[in-house]
Amino acid sequence: MGLSAIRSGLRNETGIAAALETLATRFGDRLQTGEALRRQHAHSTTYIPAQLPDAVIFPESAAEVSQIVTVAAAHRVPLIAFGTGSSLEGHVNAPSGGLSLDMSRMNRVLAVNEADLDCTVEPGITREALNTELRATGLFFPIDPGANASIGGMASTRASGTNAVRYGTMRENVLALTVVTADGREIATGRRARKSSAGYDLTRLFVGAEGTLGIITSITLRLHGIPETIAGGVCNFPAVEDACNAVILTIQSGIPVARIELLDALQVKASNVYSNLSLPETPTLFVEFHGSPESVALQSQAFGEIVAELGGTDFSWTSNAEERAVLWKARHNAYWAQRALAPGLSILSTDVCVPISRLAECVTETQADIAAHGLIAPIVGHAGDGNFHVGLLFDATDRAALGGAEAFVERLNARALAMDGTCTGEHGIGQGKMPFLEAELGGALDLMRQVKRGLDPDNIFNPGKIFRA
Incomplete structure (x- = not known):
């Protein structure tokens, strides 16, 4: 989107001043107005200009989130939920000023239900911290967007990542939420049952809403058993078209690959330098298979036959955790390698x-x-x-x-x-992809605007994102 289209909205100076005064009395030094901190809570990961909030506030419970929302709603002050700031489309910018709600102190695991393969967490916990907590249970949360994002942010952007081809996205792995709405109430969108036909699917409404409809205060997640065997591999192709065709045939053949990642020749060059690899600088696939030793061997063999059929070379795989970690760390650092x-x-x-x-x-x-x-x-x-x-x-x-x-x-x-x-x-979508969403959905945006106005009539939740309200 053109920079000229990213403008600051109308500021409610009187309301912002009144809200900050009230919240400063209640929250003390957990309300901060220093420029350096405010800049850290604005967009900074791509070229979209940073738009700073007027203050950053650190809630520690759902009850405190409700208090903050109630004050902000009374004064019509924007609220922008902040996880780790790793999003890429201007999601945490404050075009009309207002408050950044830093959720990092709401980072507890509230419950783990091993028998049911689910857990409930607060939004500020990161995916890596969650999996560290889960390690002793033999379970893990598979959604892996690369950055060590917060679970609340991942739910808000409907994140996915390298494991999505097998385990799905946040849409499939969030069972229920609690959310503070514009009137300060905390509502539950569902329960822990694996399926339900009860009413509107409010969970899916808030997952992917990018913080524009309410503030998430807890997330109930689907968990998975840590696979008995994990094997990773790498292969090279003469052209990127050949690598893509290998991916297509792998999926169409029903091989249950857990990860299959494409790097073009320039990305391989960048990753070699940044991550100290020595891969041939040609289009490359990183793959990973999960399952029993026998099933992983069969999956790897079937994939190797596809690689050979499409002109790929040097396919090798290993179940050695250290060797796999080197490859996937390089893949996760692709953005920094590009820079x-x-x-x-x-x-x-x-x-x-x-x-x-x-x-x-x-x-x-x-x-x-x-x-x-x-x-x-x-x-x-x-x-x-x-x-x-x-x-x-x-x-x-x-x-x-x-x-x-x-x-x-x-x-x-x-x-x-x-x-x-x-x-x-x-x-x-954030700010960066707003015009493309209009081209993609057309008149459906009008219905989305109606939902937004119905749930957030004063447009306090992350205004200026997804579409113009």
């Missing part, structure tokens, strides 16, 4: 998702677009879902370069939509 390719440039990280049968076509056309315009833009993707990311490096101080970057993103999204895909597989 390190040209440290003086800014990065625009964007994603699209297409039906799996169109993946090879979409990626190859995108590579041709990159080459035709002389851009530096490595590609990496959760290829098993048809979801890929482009890290476009450019000089944000050069107006022409900025315009070229934005034009590329427009072409990329138009390409994905033309293939019946989506403008985002997992980044969410």
